[in-house]
Amino acid sequence: MAILKIARMGHPVLLKRAEDVADVSTPDVGLLIQDMMETLADAGGVGLAAPQVYVSKRLFLYSVPESRSEGEEDPPCGVQVLINPVLEPVGEELVPRLEGCLSIPGLRGEVPRYKRVRYAGYDHRGQPVEGVASGFLANVMQHEMDHLDGILYPMRMDDLGKLGFDTEITRYGVRT
Template sequence: MAVVPIVKIPDEILNRKSEKVGKFDDETKKLINNLLDTLQAAKNPEGAGLAAPQVGILKRVCIARKFLPNPNNPNKPLIQDVVLVNPKIISSSKESEPGWEGCLSIPDAYGKVQRSKKVKVKALNEEGEEVRISASGFFARVIQHEIDHLEGILFTSKVMGNTITEKELDKILEKEKNS
């Protein structure tokens, strides 16, 4: 469909709760396609997900990227974009872990956020069919981050400590990799 502009802070729409999608119609399909196109076009940084409020629409629709091992190139994972309409977390693990997060709506800010290691989600897919998804690891983190967007919650409100720049994050990750 179309690549649409990503809303950035301090736009207030990012702090507002999204409305449930009532009828799965052409408007909903257009929104899904615009989110997919916009997420796929996002470079520098690439996104791991995108929610409707991030393109200025207060509807409960988001995309969460699942990164899968690539047998042909271990350094370039395969990407599966998972569409979630009216997502609801129906269970989450008591076990949680801190992990680095960023956001396409908050340029050059990264921080560690404590999230459940596993979640189960009920939602509609891009065809309007009900799905249940079990997610763990980074995929679970992305889903929780995107559902927060639908609630008007930004990751910066959950950061443990201060946010850092991409350059600072790269240094930390390089140090962690070499230790």
């Protein structure tokens, strides 16, 4: 296993639609997942998409730390894998979410996200998975899915006045 380098905003791999994973059972996919898990743990993030480690494939990792759980509908979960994901909103309600990104270190911004999303895809063993996510989990899944579509969170922001450095956002909060 290895800690992979994380692509930063400005690299072309982050701005194009990733390709489907043709065969989930290949050793290359298993190794990529292991390396991404180690990279995510090292970086201290809650999600990581393959394009962020310079691999243009439709796969991402996600988690909900206990400190970020928002209740019964959004319980904590360890790192999970979603391959060839499909997400669709459940309803039209959007909520503002403060987001950061390992590919845009040091910044945070307020992004409108669907409150709930239905998801489907495959796990690390190639088994189908599906469900409905809400709260922090829905946010992480939408953020990581955007990476697979070549979208970075500032592209989703309604107001760039709500983009700032982590230290300043922590000190002063997001202006409303």
